[in-house]
Amino acid sequence: MDMGDVPAWAALVVSAIAAVASIKAVNHAKDSVTQSKRSADAADASVTEARRSGDAAERSARVAEETLADQRREATERRAAEEEANRARAKLRIAHLKGATWILVNEGTGPANNIVCVDEKPYIARNWPEGVSISANDAHEFMMAGAAGAPTPSVLRLKWDGQEEPVPLLVPPRIG
Structure with missing residues (x-):
């Protein structure tokens, strides 16, 4: 090599x-x-x-x-x-006491102030609750009788402070 x-x-x-x-x-x-x-x-x-x-x-x-x-x-x-x-709200109802005497009762938890009836009155009313105030669980006594051939109304439409629309309240028939 x-x-x-x-x-x-x-x-x-x-x-x-x-x-x-x-x-x-x-x-x-x-x-x-x-x-x-x-x-x-x-x-x-x-x-x-x-x-x-x-x-x-x-x-x-x-x-x-x-x-x-x-x-x-x-x-x-x-x-x-x-x-x-x-x-708290007012809850009204009408009750017949005797004869032509009725009571407007507040069964609610709040007062009903400045109560007014929006219906015409073709009947006789005394001590009518126009503008009156009713405390809770209180009542107002008034008299109401038919007049000029018209009987007492079967329904009353009421308003009060805070209640803008009228509330229809049934008027119970007279007892005796």
């Missing part, structure tokens, strides 16, 4: 090793580029999802605010309805 050929052979082996290492480095670089592209795509997808998540969070917060506002409004309306239901 000739010694002059050994450096050439050594150079050949070294260059072959270098070629193999270079091929591996190129393949590794290609893999690295592919991984970098995948990572960039994943980052883009992550940004897109983050935007969607942020938009969804904003929508959810807006819906939560609207729901809270609705709940507050409903609670206010419910409290107002409860206060109205528990408010």
